[in-house]
Amino acid sequence: MFKKILIANRGEIACRVIKTARKMGIKTVAVYSEADRDALHVEMADEAVLIGPPPTAQSYLVMERILQACRDTGAEAVHPGYGFLSERAAFCEALEKEGIAFIGPKVRAIEAMGDKITSKKLAKEAGVTTVPGYTEVIKDAKEAVEIALEIGYPVMIKASAGGGGKGMRVAWNDNECRDGFERSTNEARSSFGDDRVFIEKYIEEPRHIEIQVLGDSYGNIVYLGERECSLQRRHQKVIEEAPSPFLDEITRRAMGEQAVALARAVDYQSAGTVEFIVDSKRNFYFLEMNTRLQVEHPVTEYITGLDLVEQMIRVAAGEPLSFTQDDVKLKGWAIEARVYAEDPFRNFLPSIGRLVKYMPPKESEVVRVDTGVYEGGEVSMYYDPMIAKLITYGATRDRAIAHMRDALNEFFIRGVAHNISFLAALMVHTRFMTGRISTNMIAEEYPHGFHAADAPHDDPALLIAVAAFLHRRYMDRAAQISGQLLGHESTVSNDWVVLMGGQSYPVHIDPAEGGYDVDYMGETYQVRSDWQFGQPLFKGTLNGTDICIQVERRDLHYRLFHWGSQADVMVMSPRVAGLQALMPEKAPPDMSKYLLSPMPGLLTKIAVQIGQEVKAGEELAVIEAMKMENVLRADQDARVAKILAAPGDSLAVDQSIIEFE
Ligand code: ADP
Ligand code: ADP
Ligand code: MG
Numbered sequence: 001m002f003k004k005i006l007i008a009n010r011g012e013i014a015c016r017v018i019k020t021a022r023k024m025g026i027k028t029v030a031v032y033s034e035a036d037r038d039a040l041h042v043e044m045a046d047e048a049v050l051i052g053p054p055p056t057a058q059s060y061l062v063m064e065r066i067l068q069a070c071r072d073t074g075a076e077a078v079h080p081g082y083g084f085l086s087e088r089a090a091f092c093e094a095l096e097k098e099g100i101a102f103i104g105p106k107v108r109a110i111e112a113m114g115d116k117i118t119s120k121k122l123a124k125e126a127g128v129t130t131v132p133g134y135t136e137v138i139k140d141a142k143e144a145v146e147i148a149l150e151i152g153y154p155v156m157i158k159a160s161a162g163g164g165g166k167g168m169r170v171a172w173n174d175n176e177c178r179d180g181f182e183r184s185t186n187e188a189r190s191s192f193g194d195d196r197v198f199i200e201k202y203i204e205e206p207r208h209i210e211i212q213v214l215g216d217s218y219g220n221i222v223y224l225g226e227r228e229c230s231l232q233r234r235h236q237k238v239i240e241e242a243p244s245p246f247l248d249e250i251t252r253r254a255m256g257e258q259a260v261a262l263a264r265a266v267d268y269q270s271a272g273t274v275e276f277i278v279d280s281k282r283n284f285y286f287l288e289m290n291t292r293l294q295v296e297h298p299v300t301e302y303i304t305g306l307d308l309v310e311q312m313i314r315v316a317a318g319e320p321l322s323f324t325q326d327d328v329k330l331k332g333w334a335i336e337a338r339v340y341a342e343d344p345f346r347n348f349l350p351s352i353g354r355l356v357k358y359m360p361p362k363e364s365e366v367v368r369v370d371t372g373v374y375e376g377g378e379v380s381m382y383y384d385p386m387i388a389k390l391i392t393y394g395a396t397r398d399r400a401i402a403h404m405r406d407a408l409n410e411f412f413i414r415g416v417a418h419n420i421s422f423l424a425a426l427m428v429h430t431r432f433m434t435g436r437i438s439t440n441m442i443a444e445e446y447p448h449g450f451h452a453a454d455a456p457h458d459d460p461a462l463l464i465a466v467a468a469f470l471h472r473r474y475m476d477r478a479a480q481i482s483g484q485l486l487g488h489e490s491t492v493s494n495d496w497v498v499l500m501g502g503q504s505y506p507v508h509i510d511p512a513e514g515g516y517d518v519d520y521m522g523e524t525y526q527v528r529s530d531w532q533f534g535q536p537l538f539k540g541t542l543n544g545t546d547i548c549i550q551v552e553r554r555d556l557h558y559r560l561f562h563w564g565s566q567a568d569v570m571v572m573s574p575r576v577a578g579l580q581a582l583m584p585e586k587a588p589p590d591m592s593k594y595l596l597s598p599m600p601g602l603l604t605k606i607a608v609q610i611g612q613e614v615k616a617g618e619e620l621a622v623i624e625a626m627k628m629e630n631v632l633r634a635d636q637d638a639r640v641a642k643i644l645a646a647p648g649d650s651l652a653v654d655q656s657i658i659e660f661e
Contacts, residue, residue: 001023001024001026001311001314001317001449001642002026002076002077002101002313002316003026003027003076004027004028004029004046004073004074004075004076005021005026005027005028005029005075005076005077005078005079005103005313006028006029006030006066006069006073006077006078006079006086007021007028007029007030007031007037007045007078007079007081008031008060008066008078008079008080008081008084009041009060009079009080009081009082009083009084009086010031010032010033010036010039010041010372010383011039011041011372011373011383011386012370012371012372012388012389013082013173013293013295013370013372013387014030014041014045014081014370014372014560015040015041015044015370015371016081016309016370017079017081017309018030018041018044018045019044019305020309020310020313021079021309021313023307023435024309024310024313026313027029027047027074028044028045028046028047028448029045029046029047029048029049029069029070029075030042030044030045030047030048030049030176031048031049031050031051031059031060031065031066031069032048032049032050032051032059032293033050033053033054033056033059033060033382034050034052034053034054034059035051035053035054035060035380035382035383036054036090036380036400037050038377038378038484039372039377040371040372040373040374040377041372042376043062047073049069049072049073051065051066051069052065053549054219054380054382054530055382056084056382056383057496057621059439060084060085061084062083063085063088063090063091063094066078066091066098067095067098068087070095070098070100070427071098072335075100075318075503076100077100077102077103077313077317078095078100078101078102078103079103079104079309079312079313080102080103080104080292081292081293081634082106082290082292082293082294082295083384084292085154086104086292086293087110087163087290087291087292087313088110088177089110089111089114090467092104092105092107092110092266093107094107101316101317102293102316103270103312103313103316104270104291104293104312104316105215105266105268105269105272105291106267106269106555107272107514108266108267108271109266109268109269109291110291112266113272113288113289113290113434113581114161114291114559115145115160115161115197116158116159116160116161116162116288117136117137117160117196117198117240119133119288119289120198120286121135122265122266123262123286124216124263124266126258126261126262126264126265126609127258127261127622128258128259128261128262128286129258129283129284129285129286129542130285130286131156131200131201131203131207131277131285131287132151132201132285133155133198133199133200133201133284134147134150134198134199134200135150135198136198136577137160137196137197137198138157138198138463138546139177139179139196141177141181141182141183144157144177144178144180144181144197144199145177145178145200146176147303148171148174148199149174150446151199151200151201152201152545153171153172153173153177153202154170154171154172154198154201154204155170155171155177155200155201155202156168156169156170156199156200156201156202157169157170157171157177157180157181157184157197157198157199158184158197158198158199158200159184159185159187159188159191159192159194159195159196160188160194160197160198161188161192161193161194161196161198161261162188162191162192162642163192164236165232165234165235165236166183166186166187166188166191166192167187167191167192167197168184168235168242168381169181169183169184170202171202174505181197182306183195183198184501191386194255194520200321203277203278203279203285204279204280204632205279205280205438205440206230206274206277206278206279206438206439206440207228207230207234207244207246207277207278207279207437207438207439207626208228208229208230208277208278208287208439209226209227209228209229209230209239209244209246209247209255209276209277209278209284209295210226210227210229210273210274210275210276211223211224211225211226211255211256211259211273211274212224212225212226212227212271212272212273212294212297212300212308213259213260213263213271213272213273213274214270214271214272214308214311214315214321215263215264215267215268215269215315215321216315216319216320217269217272217315217318217320218320219267219322220320220324221260221263221264222260222321222323222324222325223256223257223260223328224300224304224306224328225242225243225244225252225256225300225303225304225328225330226242226243226244226247226252226256227240227241227242227244227296227299227300228240228241228243228244228245228246228247228329228437229295229296230437230438230439230441231432231437231439231441232439232442233348233425233442233443235439235537237295237296237338238337238338238422238423238426238442239334239336239337239338239423239426239432240296240299240311240331240335240336241299241333241334241336241397241400242299242300242302242303242330242334243303243330243333245397245435245437246278246282246435247282248282251282251284253657254284255276255284258274258286259274262274262286262289263289264486265307268291269316270310270312270315270316270580271292271293271297271312272289272291272292273289273290273292273294273307273496273562274286274289275287275288275289275290289435293308293309294563295314295338295389296336296389298334298336298368298389298391299334299335299336299391300394301334301651302334302368302391303330303332303333303334303393303548304328304329304330304331304572305331314341314437320527330640332393332394332395332396332400333393333394333395333396333397333399333400334391334392334393335391335392335397335400335401336389336390336391337385337389337390337391337408337423337426337427337526338386338389338423339387339388339389339390339411339418339419339420339423340385340386340387340418340419341379341385341386341387341416341417341418342385342418342419342420343417343418343419343422343598344421344422344450345449345450345451345452345583346417346598347449347598347633348419349417349598349599349630350378350385350451350630351379351385351416351417351418351505351599352377352378352379352385352625353378353416354375354377354378354379354415354416354418355375355376355377355378355379355387355413355415355416356376356414356415357375357411357412357413357414357415357536358373358374358375358376358377358387358412358414358415359375359410359411359412359413359536359537360390360410361390361406361407361408361410361411361611362410365393366392366393366394366399366400366403367390367391367392367393367403367407368390368391368392368393369388369389369390369391369539370388370389370391371385371387371388371389372427373387373388373629379416381625387418388411389409390404390407390408390411390423390542392404392407399429404427405424405427405428406546406548407423408420408423408427408564409548409549409550409561409562409563410537410548411535412536412550418646420564421450421452421564421565421566422564423564424455424563424564424565425450425454425564426442427564428458428563428564429445432466436521440641441561448635449635452565452566454564455564456526456565457563457565457567457574458563460500460501460567461520461521461525462525462542462547463500463518463549463560463561463562463567463569464500464505464507464518464569465507465518465520465525465527465542466496466527466542466547466549466560467498467500467558467569467571468496468498468507468509468516468518468520468527468550469509469515469516469518469527469529469531469538469540470531470538470569470571471551471558471571472492472496472509472511472516472517473531473533474533476492477533478509478603479491479492482638483573493511493573494508494509494575494658495507495508495509495574496508496509496571496572496574497571497572497573497574497577498569498570498571499569499570499571499572499580500567500568500569500570500604501567501576504506504577505520505521505531506520506574507519507520507538508520512526512528513528513529514529514530515527515528515529515540525542525543526541526542526543526544527540527541527542528540528541530625531551533553534553534660535551536550536551536552537549537550537551538550538551548561548562549561549562550562554568557569557570558568558570558571558607593659593660593661594644594657594659594660594661595620595621595632595634595639595656595657595658595659596654596655596656596657596658597623597632597645597651597652597653597655597656597657598623598630598632598653599623599625599630600625600650600651600652600653601623601624601625601630601648601650602623602624602625602648602649602650602651603621603622603623603645603646603647603649603651604622604623604624604629604648605621605622605647605656606620606643606645606646606647606649606657606658607619607620607621608620608621608624608643608658609640609643610639610640610641610642610643611639611640612639612640613637613639614634614637614638614639615634615637616634616635616636617633617634618633619632619633620632620634620657620658621658622658623651637661638660638661639661640658640659640661641659641660641661642657642659643657643659644656644657644658644659645657645658
């Protein structure tokens with residue numbers, strides 16, 4: 001076994017690999033860019049080597065820097081994680097030349113699978129069902145239309161070198177096909193430096209289901225069940241689960257056996273993933289093979305009980321697999337949610353900044369948090385905006401979902417925008433809960449983006465009872481503190497009014513053992529908790545059921561977060577509440593007629609003119625927020641009345657840029 005390995009990656013995946021190496025008694029070397037000096041993976045590793053400035057092209061993607069770090073530290077093997085150099089055949093080759101093991105497959109497998117056209121041909125030869133289509137390079141838009149007509153619309157135009165959801169377009173007619181060809185070609189050229197595109201049938205109501213395979217250097221290859229990754233936004237996975245709620249035993253086996261056949265065709269060693277697209281009749285078609293550890297591998301680890309990183313390391317060290325296909329048993333259900341630094345309420349704009357507060361849920365048998373950040377750390381503009389992966393497990397799918405809901409309630413992040421509300425809303429969406437998902441579900445269910453109304457709280461009484469508890473505890477403590485004369489103790493009233501969402505709710509609060517009983521509308525809510533003032537998480541029970549609510553005290557009110565929704569509540573005496581009702585309501589200014597800057601940044605372009613009619617989705621302006629270009633688009637059809645900022649302006653968050661009529 002290796003004594004020391006280097007991890008050529010950063011973030012959660014670097015931390016994930018270090019954990020397993022440590023468990024196996026292997027020393028670890030981290031590499032880091034100048035932006036990652038204080039990163040978690042650097043702290044966790046036994047040694048760390050600086051490999052360059054922040055941009056990935058000058059650090060994490062520079063093979064020679066990594067090779068030098070191996071030489072300097074005497075690392076015997078390299079785990080590439082995912083992304084970065086993980087699927088670069090040349091990197092694998094360069095390591096082999098130096099006698100350093102690549103913890104992944106062999107050069108030939110990476111090469112064959114790295115290209116979508118080549119891999120599709122190979123798959124066909126290996127007897128794997130592929131998406132009907134044309135597996136040659138398309139010359140021009142005219143040829144694209146001819147082929148699309150042959151295949152039959154809708155079709156998908158794809159970059160052969162594509163990855164990460166880039167370089168693909170769906171076309172439903174000749175015009176879209178011509179346009180899609182140009183766009184895919186351009187995107188492929190700029191993203192991958194390779195503009196070859198091909199066309200295949202677009203599978204409608206598709207599900208993305210992938211098979212995990214694992215092979216060793218003795219020709220043993222097994223499949224470890226599937227992962228359903230159909231919940232995607234713009235072809236990027238958001239929620240993954242294992243097993244798939246859609247597969248039956250026969251389809252699972254057929255897919256597994258085809259995946260193994262393909263892996264065998266390229267002498268696959270290590271962990272790899274064969275992705276399939278599955279139609280509503282359970283016909284499945286090969287999409288691509290990812291020759292690396294996949295982001296969503298933890299769900300497979302939960303249901304198989306295997307540590308995939310450990311398996312990869314053992315295989316790379318020359319050990320044979322210690323089990324056979326018959327030993328692989330899938331048990332229970334696991335779900336992964338990707339927690340991103342992006343604002344779901346602002347069209348998922350990426351957010352960067354310092355994690356002022358970062359408290360992930362507590363890990364347990366059923367909750368796993370894979371993260372690469374810590375409180376006080378920074379989410380940098382240079383890298384992937386993933387904050388963490390939250391994975392939960394249960395004996396059944398419903399249990400796994402319930403654990404996920406609870407864990408999301410506990411996940412406390414402040415300082416950068418995050419998508420927890422969105423994830424929580426997905427967890428209670430009927431289509432998700434009943435397993436009727438497809439890769440289009442998010443686009444279909446949130447056609448105009450995600451809004452607070454998409455995450456309503458289904459039990460306002462719960463929020464009212466907790467608000468009553470918070471305030472009463474505060475008042476009781478205040479009464480204790482203010483130096484009291486015997487016989488003159490200040491007493492706290494039992495009658496209060498909770499104000500929430502413009503409504504007032506009278507409550508009666510009685511102290512009880514370990515908390516309070518809150519009477520509201522003839523019902524008694526027993527709220528119990530040892531919550532103390534200032535704690536961000538209110539953990540306790542409501543009528544005996546565990547609850548966890550995030551609490552922020554803001555001036556006169558409390559802001560509560562629960563099940564993905566946010567509520568501002570005030571608690572006051574009936575008299576004050578009565579007066580409050582008489583206060584003239586200060587309506588928030590109507591900002592719907594303005595285009596506001598969603599983040600601080602540099603305005604680089606105004607794409608419209610005064611008087612111009614714009615259509616929903618049309619580009620309005622471009623903001624460069626620390627080297628990332630963010631295109632601001634129209635939410636709805638409108639006419640430009642005024643332009644309030646000019647290119648070159650440095651914008652504050654929420655600053656108005658354009659006023660509409
Ligand atoms: P797929 O490639 O099929 O979308 P994944 O969801 O596992 O599968 O991975 C998403 C892609 O995004 C990866 O191929 C990887 O190239 C890229 N990616 C994700 N996270 C990172 C990261 N931290 N660093 C670099 N690349 C990343
Ligand atoms: P990438 O390398 O970018 O991951 P994939 O070929 O794996 O590219 O496709 C990514 C996603 O695009 C799939 O998960 C699926 O949602 C969608 N997709 C790809 N090909 C098709 C197709 N032929 N029909 C329908 N959807 C597709
Ligand atoms: Mg893919």
